[in-house]
Amino acid sequence: MTLLSRGDDPPIPPAAPVGARVTGAQLRVDLTFQPSGTRVRVPPGVTVFDAASWNGIAIDSTCGGHGTCKKCKVRIEGPVPASPLDARAFSPDELRAGWRLACRAQAGTDLSVEVPPLVTRPKAATVGVGRQVILRPAAQKRYLELAEPSLSDQQTDLERVLAALDDLELRTDLAVLRKLGQVLRAADYRVTAVIVDDVLIDVQPGDTTGHLFGIAFDLGTTTVVATLLDLTTGTPLAVASMLSKQQPFGADVITRISAVMMDPAALDALARLAHETLAELTAEVCGSAGVDPAEVCEVALAGNATMTHLALGIDPEPLGVAPFIMSARLLPEVLAADLGLPVHPRARAFCFPAFGAYVGGDITSGLLASGMDRDSRTRLFIDIGTNCEIVLGNREWLLATAAPAGPAFEGAAIRCGMRAADGAIEVVSMTPDEVTLQVIGDVPPEGLCGSGLVDAVASLVTVGLLDTSGRFVPEEQAAAVAPGLAGRLTMLGGQADSVANTERVFVLHWRGEPGDVADSIYLSQRDVRELQFAKAAIATGWNILLEEAGLGPGDVQQVLLAGSFGSYLSPASAIRIGLVPKMPALRVVSAGNVAGEGAKMALLSVRERAGALALLQEVRYVELSDRADFNDAFVDQLAFPG
Numbered sequence: 001m002t003l004l005s006r007g008d009d010p011p012i013p014p015a016a017p018v019g020a021r022v023t024g025a026q027l028r029v030d031l032t033f034q035p036s037g038t039r040v041r042v043p044p045g046v047t048v049f050d051a052a053s054w055n056g057i058a059i060d061s062t063c064g065g066h067g068t069c070k071k072c073k074v075r076i077e078g079p080v081p082a083s084p085l086d087a088r089a090f091s092p093d094e095l096r097a098g099w100r101l102a103c104r105a106q107a108g109t110d111l112s113v114e115v116p117p118l119v120t121r122p123k124a125a126t127v128g129v130g131r132q133v134i135l136r137p138a139a140q141k142r143y144l145e146l147a148e149p150s151l152s153d154q155q156t157d158l159e160r161v162l163a164a165l166d167d168l169e170l171r172t173d174l175a176v177l178r179k180l181g182q183v184l185r186a187a188d189y190r191v192t193a194v195i196v197d198d199v200l201i202d203v204q205p206g207d208t209t210g211h212l213f214g215i216a217f218d219l220g221t222t223t224v225v226a227t228l229l230d231l232t233t234g235t236p237l238a239v240a241s242m243l244s245k246q247q248p249f250g251a252d253v254i255t256r257i258s259a260v261m262m263d264p265a266a267l268d269a270l271a272r273l274a275h276e277t278l279a280e281l282t283a284e285v286c287g288s289a290g291v292d293p294a295e296v297c298e299v300a301l302a303g304n305a306t307m308t309h310l311a312l313g314i315d316p317e318p319l320g321v322a323p324f325i326m327s328a329r330l331l332p333e334v335l336a337a338d339l340g341l342p343v344h345p346r347a348r349a350f351c352f353p354a355f356g357a358y359v360g361g362d363i364t365s366g367l368l369a370s371g372m373d374r375d376s377r378t379r380l381f382i383d384i385g386t387n388c389e390i391v392l393g394n395r396e397w398l399l400a401t402a403a404p405a406g407p408a409f410e411g412a413a414i415r416c417g418m419r420a421a422d423g424a425i426e427v428v429s430m431t432p433d434e435v436t437l438q439v440i441g442d443v444p445p446e447g448l449c450g451s452g453l454v455d456a457v458a459s460l461v462t463v464g465l466l467d468t469s470g471r472f473v474p475e476e477q478a479a480a481v482a483p484g485l486a487g488r489l490t491m492l493g494g495q496a497d498s499v500a501n502t503e504r505v506f507v508l509h510w511r512g513e514p515g516d517v518a519d520s521i522y523l524s525q526r527d528v529r530e531l532q533f534a535k536a537a538i539a540t541g542w543n544i545l546l547e548e549a550g551l552g553p554g555d556v557q558q559v560l561l562a563g564s565f566g567s568y569l570s571p572a573s574a575i576r577i578g579l580v581p582k583m584p585a586l587r588v589v590s591a592g593n594v595a596g597e598g599a600k601m602a603l604l605s606v607r608e609r610a611g612a613l614a615l616l617q618e619v620r621y622v623e624l625s626d627r628a629d630f631n632d633a634f635v636d637q638l639a640f641p642g
């Protein structure tokens with residue numbers, strides 16, 4: 001029993017000095033795979049097997065890189081010392097010719113790797129943004145048939161089990177020892193060892209290797225999503241989501257932090273509500289898949305820094321006030337029980353690390369799923385919400401920041417705004433003569449959600465009813481540029497010629513009689529201003545990152561819109577209002593729920609998890625709030641592109 005982690009884990013590159021940009025030249029080696037000729041760049045120390053699987057190159061394997069199947073044979077040109085396992089798998093002539101087991105071969109320098117055709121199909125799952133992950137969960141089960149003790153073999157029970165697992169350096173705890181003797185004897189020494197990372201968490205009677213499950217949680221501020229995964233196949237078995245039970249403490253992280261600042265007892269209540277939310281989802285996914293929750297041996301949790309702090313019962317107050325300090329970037333070992341989860345009592349929980357107080361573990365997870373650190377293109381990742389997280393970069397460098405966008409995109413602070421639910425106008429298109437609306441749920445419109453708001457403003461700018469400063473144009477001009485719509489541009493709260501208590505609005509839908517503005521769904525001048533503030537905050541964020549990188553908007557080759565709002569936002573409208581840089585609309589793509597996908601990847605592959613931890617060294621966080629140029633840059637971004 002030792003405290004060592006498995007010896008084959010890739011070393012994580014050392015932390016960069018504060019303020020320095022980590023470049024690929026220091027942290028990458030080139031591997032060329034034959035016969036495909038594919039070239040990949042990975043951190044030194046990564047195994048050839050992982051470098052291949054990270055880049056979708058299949059190498060034969062049935063053990064998923066655990067070093068037990070000896071099927072991952074490749075021929076390497078370049079200096080790679082033979083491991084003890086290589087000596088058992090190959091003849092001396094083969095070793096001299098460069099044959100190695102890919103999962104033991106660490107790339108310390110540039111290499112050429114010949115990959116023989118597949119004999120068996122590797123177990124793999126497609127997750128993330130088109131990413132193929134070779135299955136190698138941190139959780140694993142091994143069926144053991146052990147010799148019974150005798151007077152000539154007086155190994156202890158634990159020694160007997162660990163000797164059968166001698167390729168692993170394992171530790172365990174008292175709870176396992178308490179039941180070990182009884183389980184071994186009752187099962188005639190036919191048992192299954194349950195392992196997570198380097199911890200033996202259980203020894204079960206008989207062969208239970210076919211039952212190994214994990215749950216990936218996307219712990220959002222508003223919504224929490226759980227996906228139950230079969231870790232033996234990578235298959236998702238059930239998905240469930242629900243509103244966070246913390247909602248009564250406020251809709252956003254700031255109000256929840258404030259609640260704790262005002263009443264320290266609120267921390268316990270918020271932690272308990274997070275646990276109840278996670279536990280209910282656990283019961284739901286396990287129930288619908290017919291899985292015993294006790295067979296869930298690991299969970300992964302991707303949440304922003306505040307939500308993660310609250311779920312773990314850590315005081316979030318320092319996150320809410322300058323200088324915005326987290327309790328820890330990397331969390332210590334967490335048990336699923338610490339999150340109140342009714343799963344295996346010694347199941348582990350992997351919580352994604354955060355870059356900063358406002359670029360949290362959900363973004364680390366999202367970056368993992370989107371492969372930002374492995375793509376040669378310079379890409380912009382934007383997760384739009386009340387707090388908007390922005391990451392710019394490619395496989396050589398990554399910069400991250402957070403911009404306070406406010407609640408406009410969630411329909412709050414908008415006069416006729418609402419959440420994206422049944423009755424929300426989600427798509428708006430206009431010609432100079434008519435307005436076309438698409439409503440969620442095919443029911444009569446009740447309000448305007450974020451994507452509809454962006455569409456409406458983009459359309460009004462395009463038809464010429466809003467000028468680029470964000471003002472509705474005068475009536476005569478409206479009648480000239482959009483004769484069929486001019487009647488919708490009217491006043492709320494008075495006559496068109498009265499200035500007291502009135503506001504100019506554009507009516508999207510007459511609910512009652514045409515002309516009854518108060519009973520219509522409209523967009524007001526103030527709503528347009530709210531959207532301008534939100535989009536200017538975001539555009540200022542990515543402009544400052546571009547400036548830091550010495551690039552311009554034209555250098556961005558793709559925009560990834562993350563999160564549920566990103567899925568519904570029209571790329572053309574986002575470009576039209578200047579929310580994202582000007583580019584062909586096809587290059588602005590929805591990345592979907594990348595936080596949840598990253599959590600799944602971390603459960604399915606210990607290598608992907610190491611990649612998420614390595615991101616902490618590769619991403620440089622840029623704080624916007626202390627920049628002297630922020631206000632000027634923000635004002636510059638208020639206008640819509642001409």
Ligand code: FES
Nearest residue numbers: 065069070072103
């Ligand atoms: S021994 Fe199975 S993948 Fe290398």
